[in-house]
Amino acid sequence: MNTADLGLPVDVPSTALFTDHYELTMLQAALKAGTAERRSVFEVFTRRLPEGRRYGVVAGTGRVLDAVENFRFDPGVLGFLRERSVVNAETLDWLAGYRFSGDVWGYQEGEVYFPGSPIMRVEGTFAECVLLETVILSILNHDSAIAAAASRMSSAAGERPLIEMGARRTHELAAVAASRAAYVGGFTSTSDLAAGFRYGIPTVGTSAHAFTLLHDRERDAFQAQVDSLGRNTTLLVDTYDVTEAVRTAVEIAGPELGAVRIDSGDLLLVAHRVRQQLDELGATDTRIIVTSDLDEYAIASLAAAPVDAYGVGTQLVTGSGHPTCSMVYKLVARAESADPTDPLVPVAKKSTGGKTSIGGRKWAARRLDEHGVAEAEVVGTGPVPQELQERQLLVPLIRDGQVLARESLDVVRERHVTARANLPLSAIQLSRGEAVLPTEYV
Known part of the structure; x- marks a missing residue:
């Protein structure tokens, strides 16, 4: 692909180093422990909107797709990791063949979101998903804030x-x-x-x-x-x-x-x-x-x-x-072995201090009132209620490692206009207030 589409200098061949050191050390430890191939689900969400904001805007999805597609450990990148002793030889060999082969679901770009909205879901093995955390958050946090x-x-x-x-x-x-x-x-x-x-x-x-x-x-x-x-x-x-x-x-x-x-x-x-x-x-x-x-x-x-x-x-x-949206990328479900047929088990962080998360692979839908105006963001882990089937917000973006489709920015712009117009009128008030829609967990 053309790296210029990522907003990168043309001499940058890969997005693989747009990551944090600890993503690779986690990978190395998981490979040694035999847990790297466990099927896993990560979700991107924010616990709260920036102070005074009534809604968030999903932006950067197109750039995320390009970044995932271009996440490759080429010889130059591998040489850097080897020289710095970031990971061991076995992990370097694994990285040399890295290609994301999982699935990505997400809110469509231009859509609005609220606290707890699972705006992106990344599914695959722990090893291939954990490496994408930093680059995905970097793009979504910046672009959605702007x-x-x-x-x-x-x-x-x-x-x-x-x-x-x-x-x-x-x-x-x-x-x-x-x-x-x-x-x-x-x-x-x-x-x-x-x-x-x-x-x-x-x-x-x-x-x-x-x-x-x-x-x-x-x-x-x-x-x-x-x-x-x-x-x-x-x-x-x-x-x-x-x-x-x-x-x-x-x-x-x-x-x-x-x-x-x-x-x-x-x-x-x-x-x-x-x-x-x-x-x-x-x-x-x-x-x-x-x-x-x-x-x-x-x-x-x-x-x-x-x-x-x-x-x-x-x-x-x-x-x-508010130059960031404080989005996080959290493991919410994983299998108990590397067997791809093993069922997923919900997992969640339970620490104090306001950083808890809710386990389970989630769906999201927007409930409308009798006038067609949005009244709640509904998030769940079980079956989707019949009345919300046609209002689901997550769509497939990548399947088996292949980007399904790319949209023009004009389509994305129009989607945002429509999404914002379907919110209560108080959404566009500049006076400080809470999220214009409550998030309901079912």
Whole structure:
């Protein structure tokens, strides 16, 4: 496969080292003990949502599928493990032939989730499943956090488009994944060309303050940009005096000027003044784009402002204060021997301190009320009640080690819009509160 699809440099041939040291030492010990081949079930879930969040968003599933498919211990990786004495020779021999041959079930990407939702289930031998823990959690925790922030911002923005522009505020590879997750959560475009190249996300961008400062006069900068990019370009008008800049922009581009961007000041006040000035100058179709450390609360506060689009960077790529979803990957069932016909036995962590888990291979379904609005997340280990059969949330993603299907991001985006619309209206309130749906265990 093309490693560029993973958001990786092209010289990284494998995802096998995107893991923690102890995954391999557990493998070595299990191989020696004869328990490595026991059939096992691991589940990904979170015990709670980040403070104040009403729902979570599943994102990164497509990247997980690529990562599992590319989880290979090639000679370079094996050489590194041998040199560092991470595992013994017998374990290295086992790793050389590693190919995940199990099954993966999960919530579809773009779906919403709640505390206890088994958003991904990984089934196979203990040995092959335990190795995938870190890479799966790394992707899902990051991408779902960004998508949740993006979803809240999208709700606050209403029909106004959102531009992702946070590449310079995070790691260069995380920026690509963040852009993808933001698109899932409702953003319409990105400034990051790598994200556009790898995932087909629309890219946008015109100029920064540096371009204006490069020229002797602001007028010269605007003229150069219009001459190069056309009258439909977006001119940045807050380098010096906004009122003068807007006047100059319309003089140069005419009423056909595409947009002006405001990146500082009291955005609510400035946007009203700029809109009035543009209309008076005859540029009634010129749009106003605002940036400047926006988050969902700032976006909501601009709902009554004459703003046509928002550009969001830092707050988006940091999850708007919650850069992880605290998802965990726990063994919930295993066989008592390596015999593949042995029944699965539920297992669970029982320690104190709020880190307990519920054993058993789980299903999940969403119960609706008489109006078709979701009213509960139902999770169980026994038979699925007849009335919930058609509302099950887990679907097969990988069977016998083979990825079943990959979805376009546009399909995923639409799924999220539908899933969010089926939640109670309080789900999109920005005021702090608990999960909008209770999780019921049956």
